[in-house]
Structures are given as C-alpha cells and as structure tokens.
Amino acid sequence: MELYVYNTLTRKKELFKPINPPNVGLYVCGPTVYGDAHLGHARPGISFDIMFRYLTFIGYKVRYVRNITDVGHLENDSDQGEDKIAKKARLEQLEPMEIAQYYTKRYLDAMDLLNVLRPSIQPSASGHIMEQIEIVEKILEAGYAYVSEGSVYFDVLKYQNDTNKYGILSNRVIEDMLQTTRELEGQHEKRNPADFALWKKAQPEHIMRWKSPWSDGFPGWHLECTAMSAKYLGEKFDIHGGGLDLLFPHHESEIAQSVCAFGHEPTNYWIHNNMITIAGQKMGKSLGNFITLEQLFNGTHKILNKAYSPMTIRFFILQAHYRSTLDFSNEALLAAEKGLKRLLEAQRNLKKISPSKENTVNINEINQKCLEAMNDDFNTPIVISYLFEAATIINRLIEGQEKIDEKGLEALNKLFDNWLFEILGIKDELSSNMMPTIEGLVKMIIELRQDARANKDWAKSDELRDKLASLGVKIKDSKDGVSWTLD
RNA sequence: GGUCUCUUGGCCGAGUGGUUAGGCACCGGUCUGCAAAACCGUCUACUCCAGUUCGAAUCUGGAAGAGACCUCCA
Structure with a gap:
C-alpha cells in the first residue's frame, strides 16, 4: 500500500517517494525559545510527531530534524531591530543563552508530557553561525545578494527575473507585494522592499552578535533552516514541515536561498499544519486568549473550566486532520476527554476477554482501514473512528454479544498497541508506580x-x-x- | 487592498456525485437495590442563490460570512 501526502507546493496529494529509500529526511521548523510553550506549539509538535511515528512504523528509517531558534528573529514593535532573545535577556538581567536554555528545556518538557518523541537532531541556530555565513557567501557568489551598510540582503527581484520562482510555494505575486510592503526601519538599505536579510549588522546595544565578513551581527530570518537542513539532511531532502503561518515569507525564502546557494529547491514535499483557534478566534496575547501548555495542563487560565491532561490535548488534536483549523473550547475538550477515556477503558478491558472457538468479528479489516486512512495524508480522525469501532467490539465481547477466537484476540490487542499507542502516541496516564x-x-x-x-x-x-x-x-x-x- | 483557505446536525469534527463517519451532549429501552458504566435504539446536517447531472452537501458560477498570510508568530 502506498502513502499519499498533501504537498503545499502542488496543492495536491502526491505519492510519497523518498529520495534514498528506506531513508527519509524530515525537517520541521521548531520553536523560538524566548517564551513558554503555548497551545500553538502543540499542533505542529504532535502533527509531525505522527508523521515521524508513522513513517517509522511502515519501515522507513527517518532522520527527523527540528531546530531550536535561539537567535536572529527580529522584533517589529518599538524595539525594532533588536533580537527577541536579547531583548528579554536585558529585561531580566540574564545571559541570552540562559534564557534560551531555560525556555528550550520548558518546551521539551511540555512536548514530553504530550508524548511527542524527541527528534533525531535538535540543532540550535546559534550553534550553526558558520554554516549560515557559508550560505550567505554562496548566495553572494551566485550574484543573488548584495552587501549594504554591513548587512547582506537577498535580491528578490533578480531571483524572480532569472528563475520565475519567487512565489511558487505561497502563490505570491511580487508586484502585489511591492504595493503592500510597509515602511520599516532599515528599509533604505534595501534595493527593493521585498528583499530580505541574510545577515544583519548588530546595533551597538545588541548583545547577541557574531563576527562575519560583513559586520558583527547575526543571521537573517530564514537562513538557519536552510543551513541546518542542508547540513543534517543534505541539500535536497524529502519533507519540510511547519505551521501554515510560516508559508510566507519563511518557507518561500528558504526555497529562494536553496535555489541560489545549491542550484535547486531544498525539498520534494512541503507539508504544513493548520492553526488552532480558540472559540473561533486566533490565539493572541492581545486577545486575552493566549494559553500556555502549562496553563492548559493545570487549568489555571481564566477561559478554562478545568485542567485538561496532556493526553486529552493530544487526543483532541488528533481528532482533527492536521490540515484543518481546529477550534478549542471547554465543550470540545471535555468531549475529547470522555472519548479518550472510553477508548482507554475498552483497551484495559481487553485482558478480561477469553478467546472462544467461534469468531464473529473482523479485526483485520479494521487494521486494514486504519492503514488506508493513514496512507491518505495521515488521516488520524478516521483512524480514531475505527478505534472506537474496536472499542465497541471489545465491550460487546465482554457482554457476550460477539465471539472472538485466539487469533482474533491477538489481532485486537495488536490493533490497540500499534494504532493507539505506537502510532497515535497515546499513553495510558493511569499507569504509574502507585x-x-x-x-x-x-x-x-x-x-x-x-x-x-x-x-x-x-x-x-x-x-x-x-x-x-x-x-x-x-x-x-x-x-x-x-x-x-x-x- | 492582494494571496490562500474555510462555511457540515446542540458542540467538536471526517468524508463522498446516489449507501450510518466518529466522539461528546440529548431522548427512549435493557441491566442495576439505586446510580454509573456498558449494550440496543431514536433524533438533529451539509451558509445562501443559480447552473451541470437521472441524481449534488459533494462539480461549476455567483453572493454572504469566517479565518490565515502579506509584519515576529505554530
């Protein structure tokens, strides 16, 4: 059976063919570690965890790289040009690296609670400054970048004129963008407002800085992913993932950087998870509905009626397809909590069932349908619906309304082990030392x-x-x- | 303003040109000392308008509404 994945690049489901089977290279844009992990981090964390788990399950040898962004993202408020991490550090009188380490740990702890497997490699941007500088040099050599007052910018117009590729991922049209680009500080250094920074010269007060051929500064917004994916997965790899909000400009710019530095696009399949809304609204600090994962787990946010366990969150997220927006509400979360409980209880009751000579149920068919669902662009909600079917079967077996033979019982046990635990990554939170x-x-x-x-x-x-x-x-x-x- | 996406029953959320998605909630029944759980059953859909079709919630066009991105963002 073959796996089909939805490729944002073509806006179609495509047959998944790895470049070097059985190896698969998967790169996902990770968190910027300047604040606590929030609900928004859970979606890509879990969505790509599922792909990592499933690809592994069907026999691929997956190298999963997810970066830690601890440098380089510019702020757009009153402190324009100041690195997010540097800003926070100054406020709290801590070393920037201390902040990054602290929030990295907090992020990983939250992901652990959600039973998100650790990626094979979690490279940090600050640890790959040399690699990023090398890519800037390559793009300069190729003639698609220019130095301006100590900073280096990517020449979007030239790239577009030569390759006609700027916008292939996001369907942007350069002319439209030129009209809408806002006036930003440092804009005068650019030849064109659509150009983006590959290297930024640091202001004197800027703490995080590195030496480069052009200035003491820091790498541009999109460079780390190009550098680190190339280093660990090769200049061309299988899947690049991330949130839909990163489509533009981040991923579009990554493509441009790769094309100019390596002569080709970075990846065959672009996969994007959709966003989470809260009561129909986007989550945002200004909207007052910004929920950290910690608040969710102990129910301390004012819009939450109660605490929701990490597995409830995970299950809830998996009950929607990763490409759909998902709306959080107490009612919906409660429904997920109860549903998961029912599933886990059925699974626990499996051990009460003794096999009989007859068999009236078809477990292999359910397993087959689960495979079909996952092979159709990782359709976890469908898989879950079949697991509920299996739960009903278990309950009916216990009530004596159905019969199962030894082979069938084994298959039923395996069904839950494989699908609920191994692939969907649910764990029974009840099991503990006590x-x-x-x-x-x-x-x-x-x-x-x-x-x-x-x-x-x-x-x-x-x-x-x-x-x-x-x-x-x-x-x-x-x-x-x-x-x-x-x- | 531009680009993209979405609009399914009380709630969340799949999917498909003609057959029950699933979960939660509700209602009736079985069971129970009572309850809970479980099982059985019932009920509530496809934003609107027009078109294509034997047949559309599913395809096409239009309208309305919502969201994402265009600016750090999962």
Whole structure:
C-alpha cells in the first residue's frame, strides 16, 4: 500500500517517494525559545510527531530534524531591530543563552508530557553561525545578494527575473507585494522592499552578535533552516514541515536561498499544519486568549473550566486532520476527554476477554482501514473512528454479544498497541508506580462495600461509593462483579 | 487592498456525485437495590442563490460570512 501526502507546493496529494529509500529526511521548523510553550506549539509538535511515528512504523528509517531558534528573529514593535532573545535577556538581567536554555528545556518538557518523541537532531541556530555565513557567501557568489551598510540582503527581484520562482510555494505575486510592503526601519538599505536579510549588522546595544565578513551581527530570518537542513539532511531532502503561518515569507525564502546557494529547491514535499483557534478566534496575547501548555495542563487560565491532561490535548488534536483549523473550547475538550477515556477503558478491558472457538468479528479489516486512512495524508480522525469501532467490539465481547477466537484476540490487542499507542502516541496516564498500591486499597474498600451490600445496608454501601467517587474512583456494579475506574 | 483557505446536525469534527463517519451532549429501552458504566435504539446536517447531472452537501458560477498570510508568530 502506498502513502499519499498533501504537498503545499502542488496543492495536491502526491505519492510519497523518498529520495534514498528506506531513508527519509524530515525537517520541521521548531520553536523560538524566548517564551513558554503555548497551545500553538502543540499542533505542529504532535502533527509531525505522527508523521515521524508513522513513517517509522511502515519501515522507513527517518532522520527527523527540528531546530531550536535561539537567535536572529527580529522584533517589529518599538524595539525594532533588536533580537527577541536579547531583548528579554536585558529585561531580566540574564545571559541570552540562559534564557534560551531555560525556555528550550520548558518546551521539551511540555512536548514530553504530550508524548511527542524527541527528534533525531535538535540543532540550535546559534550553534550553526558558520554554516549560515557559508550560505550567505554562496548566495553572494551566485550574484543573488548584495552587501549594504554591513548587512547582506537577498535580491528578490533578480531571483524572480532569472528563475520565475519567487512565489511558487505561497502563490505570491511580487508586484502585489511591492504595493503592500510597509515602511520599516532599515528599509533604505534595501534595493527593493521585498528583499530580505541574510545577515544583519548588530546595533551597538545588541548583545547577541557574531563576527562575519560583513559586520558583527547575526543571521537573517530564514537562513538557519536552510543551513541546518542542508547540513543534517543534505541539500535536497524529502519533507519540510511547519505551521501554515510560516508559508510566507519563511518557507518561500528558504526555497529562494536553496535555489541560489545549491542550484535547486531544498525539498520534494512541503507539508504544513493548520492553526488552532480558540472559540473561533486566533490565539493572541492581545486577545486575552493566549494559553500556555502549562496553563492548559493545570487549568489555571481564566477561559478554562478545568485542567485538561496532556493526553486529552493530544487526543483532541488528533481528532482533527492536521490540515484543518481546529477550534478549542471547554465543550470540545471535555468531549475529547470522555472519548479518550472510553477508548482507554475498552483497551484495559481487553485482558478480561477469553478467546472462544467461534469468531464473529473482523479485526483485520479494521487494521486494514486504519492503514488506508493513514496512507491518505495521515488521516488520524478516521483512524480514531475505527478505534472506537474496536472499542465497541471489545465491550460487546465482554457482554457476550460477539465471539472472538485466539487469533482474533491477538489481532485486537495488536490493533490497540500499534494504532493507539505506537502510532497515535497515546499513553495510558493511569499507569504509574502507585498503581499496585491504589489497586489493592480500592479492592479492599470494594470488599467492605460488598459486605454492606450483602447485608442490604444501602446507606453504608452508597457512602463508600460516594467517598471513593470524591477521590476520583468510580464504582461500577454489574452481574459479574464490581469494577472501578480512576478519573 | 492582494494571496490562500474555510462555511457540515446542540458542540467538536471526517468524508463522498446516489449507501450510518466518529466522539461528546440529548431522548427512549435493557441491566442495576439505586446510580454509573456498558449494550440496543431514536433524533438533529451539509451558509445562501443559480447552473451541470437521472441524481449534488459533494462539480461549476455567483453572493454572504469566517479565518490565515502579506509584519515576529505554530
């Protein structure tokens, strides 16, 4: 079976063919580490984690590179021209690198909680200044850049005239852009407002700076990805991913840089995840709906009714296709939480099922459909819908409404192991070191309650149930005995 | 203003030229001392207008609304 992926470059689903099978090179634009990881970081983190996991699952050897941007992004407010990290550092009287390290760690911790696998390589921009300078030199040699007052700019018009490629990814038309580009400081250094910086000369107060042939300064906005992807994946690699908001100018400029430095485009497949909205609105600091992942996990933001666990967030994100916008709301999150609980409970109940001689269910068909869904541009919502189907099957098996043989039971176990845990990356948050203790305690209390029930002491029985419930332990009575779950 | 995208039932969210997506919520039933869970069943859709078609929510055109990008941004 073949994998199809949606390529932003062609706006079509295309058959995925790696350059050097079984190896696959995947590069994804990572976070700028000057602030806490927020909801917006979760989407690409999880979306590309899924691709990393699935490509690996179907047998590819994936090298996944996700950069850490700790330098070079300019601010556009009153502190124009000042590096984001440098600005924050001065405010807090810390070394820029200290800030970057701090937020890098916080970001990775949040991604760990979301069960996002660590990429194969996580290079930082500040650690690759030499590589970036080399690319600037290559582009200068090729004649597509010019030096102006210590800074180096990419000559967009010349590039466009020679290659007719500026805009192939984002469908921008240069003439349109020239009319709409705003007046910015430093604009006079450029030949054309559409030109972008490859190297910026640092102002005296600018702390983060490196020596270069042109000035003490720092690399331009788009350079690090070109430099680091080329270094670790080669000048031409398979997949470049990132958020849709990076389409222009970031990715368009990356293409331009690669074409001029290496003579060809950097990647075969461009994949973009869509954005997250909150109650239909874009998340933004000014809108008051800016939620960090930490706030989400402990429910401390004012628009949240409660805390939502990392797995709830992950599951919620996977219930939408990565190319659709996804709207956050308490109601939607709650629905995801309950749905995931149902799925995990069914999975836990698998071990209660004993195989029979007959078999009335077709697990292989479900597995096949899951494969088809993932091969159709990583359609995780469809995969999840089939897992719910499997959950219903499990419940019906327990109720004796269906029968499964040994082979089928094995396939059912594998279905959840492969799809829910390995590929979708869900983990059962209940499993912890304390579980054996908790299990023993709850069992003890349930026995006490059973005694009360045997004596028809309903008051006592209900009291025990209520007290357990207040601790998050839910009792379920059934014909075959008592079971319980932890919220 | 330009470019791109979207508009599905109470909510979230798939998908397709003709057949139930799925989850959550609601309602009825089974089960239960009661409840919860589970199971069975029911219900609520495809923004609007016009066209193509035997048939469109799905294709085409138009309208309205929303979002993203054009400026740091996931």
